Amino acid sequence: MKPATTLTVIALALFVAGSASAQLTTSGAAAAIDNIPPAPITNLIAADTPGEEGSSITLSWSPSIDDAISFATFGNAIVPRGGVRGYNIYRKIVEGDDELVAEVGPGSADFVDASVEDGITYIYSVRPFDLDNETDFVVEPGTSDDLARIIRAGGGGEATIVTTVAATLTFDVELDVEDVAAVDAFTVDFIALVAELLGIDPSRIVVTDISAGSIIVSFEILDVEGIEDEPAAEEALTQLQTLTTDDPEVLADLGTVQEFVDDSTTEVVVKVPPVDEDGVIISGWFTRGGSSVTFDDFFAFADHFGEDAGDETYDARFDISPNDKIDFDDFFVFADDFGKTVANADEVRTSEGL
Numbered sequence: 575m576k577p578a579t580t581l582t583v584i585a586l587a588l589f590v591a592g593s594a595s596a597q598l599t600t601s602g603a604a605a606a607i608d609n610i611p612p613a614p615i616t617n618l619i620a621a622d623t624p625g626e627e628g629s630s631i632t633l634s635w636s637p638s639i640d641d642a643i644s645f646a647t648f649g650n651a652i653v654p655r656g657g658v659r660g661y662n663i664y665r666k667i668v669e670g671d672d673e674l675v676a677e678v679g680p681g682s683a684d685f686v687d688a689s690v691e692d693g694i695t696y697i698y699s700v701r702p703f704d705l706d707n708e709t710d711f712v713v714e715p716g717t718s719d720d721l722a723r724i725i726r727a728g729g730g731g732e733a734t735i736v737t738t739v740a741a742t743l744t745f746d747v748e749l750d751v752e753d754v755a756a757v758d759a760f761t762v763d764f765i766a767l768v769a770e771l772l773g774i775d776p777s778r779i780v781v782t783d784i785s786a787g788s789i790i791v792s793f794e795i796l797d798v799e800g801i802e803d804e805p806a807a808e809e810a811l812t813q814l815q816t817l818t819t820d821d822p823e824v825l826a827d828l829g830t831v832q833e834f835v836d837d838s839t840t841e842v843v844v845k846v847p848p849v850d851e852d853g854v855i856i857s858g859w860f861t862r863g864g865s866s867v868t869f870d871d872f873f874a875f876a877d878h879f880g881e882d883a884g885d886e887t888y889d890a891r892f893d894i895s896p897n898d899k900i901d902f903d904d905f906f907v908f909a910d911d912f913g914k915t916v917a918n919a920d921e922v923r924t925s926e927g928l
Contacts (some may be wrong), residue, residue, distance in 0.1 A: 590717075591688065593896070597659070609706070611704070611707035611708065612703065612845045614634045615638055615700050615701075615702060615711070617719075617722075618635040618699070618719070619889050620633050620723050622726065628690070628727045629729075630690060631696065631727060635700050640704075641702065642657070657702070657704055659705060660679050660680055661679075661682055662676075663699065664701065665687065665696060667695065668697070668841070676693075685700075692728040693727060694726070698725075699711035715840050719852065731736045734839055736840045737807075737838065738841075739797075741814070741815070742834075743791045744788050744789070744791075745828055745829030746830040747828070747830075760784065760828070763828060768825070771817065772810045772905055773805075774804045774805065777798070778795055778807070788829075789829065795810050795811050808838070814834075815836065824860045838927040846921050846925040847922070848919065848922045858894065858907065859871060860874045862922065862926070865916050866914060867913060871908075872894075875900075878892045879892075880900065882900070883899070
């Protein structure tokens with residue numbers, strides 16, 4: 575082998591060895607991915623900040639049980655280790671989308687949202703996160719935990735969850751929807767047969783629309799207080815869906831069921847409180863009649879005077895100064911309201927569906 579060729583081979587070998595050495599010295603450990611999200615927060619409460627006149631809302635919660643900060647050494651440094659790196663705070667308006675409004679650090683258990691507008695109702699969620707995950711805020715609609723995170727800036731609005739149990743059934747039959755008598759007869763038969771099939775009172779079924787395209791029947795099933803031996807509305811609708819899916823001929827007197835669509839909805843409804851022209855809440859306007867507190871309201875109050883929470887006819891609306899009794903403390907508050915004009919009477923009635 576010629577000297578030049580030998581030098582070339584040696585140089586090539588040194589280059590390859592050097593490259594391998596460089597690769598070995600610059601490589602690092604692969605980053606680990608944490609697929610376990612932190613535990614959720616609990617006891618989330620949204621409250622109007624006292625004295626802020628609707629310009630801020632204060633949130634408080636119990637931190638994630640994984641929010642236990644510990645420390646470890648790495649070289650000469652001390653670094654935090656823990657399952658929570660912080661909390662993302664989201665809010666939305668009724669029927670809106672979640673909006674990220676803030677991020678707070680680990681160990682946090684409260685936050686003041688100063689970017690709200692007076693009179694607007696907000697729904698909050700707080701979600702802990704680590705390096706790779708964010709934990710959803712999950713709550714059963716309509717529960718006390720759900721209502722506790724709903725707040726009307728400025729206060730005074732009572733938030734409730736309203737669930738409408740509704741569906742649409744399509745039958746493979748023909749009906750002249752312009753023939754009022756024929757539509758009325760079909761409606762009566764539909765209510766009677768569905769009520770009998772489900773074992774519920776016919777008054778709980780409300781037909782909201784009948785349209786062409788075979789026959790498309792839209793209806794609701796109501797929950798009625800005091801009926802303990804009948805299924806709740808949601809349970810009854812699930813039962814009807816199962817029966818019509820398993821046997822499309824189960825309502826053969828009406829026709830063959832072609833399709834069942836669950837149209838149920840859940841929404842937040844905020845009842846607007848009655849106020850006077852200065853925005854002060856009026857507690858004694860019980861009847862929602864007219865636009866002022868009158869003797870009609872006094873007679874309604876008198877009918878319940880002396881009752882307490884253990885009585886069958888007790889109505890908490892009349893316990894204006896809450897102590898589980900309708901007594902003179904409540905009467906004195908009512909007396910202060912007597913004769914006052916309700917500045918937003920129509921708005922109150924609308925919010926309450928009256």
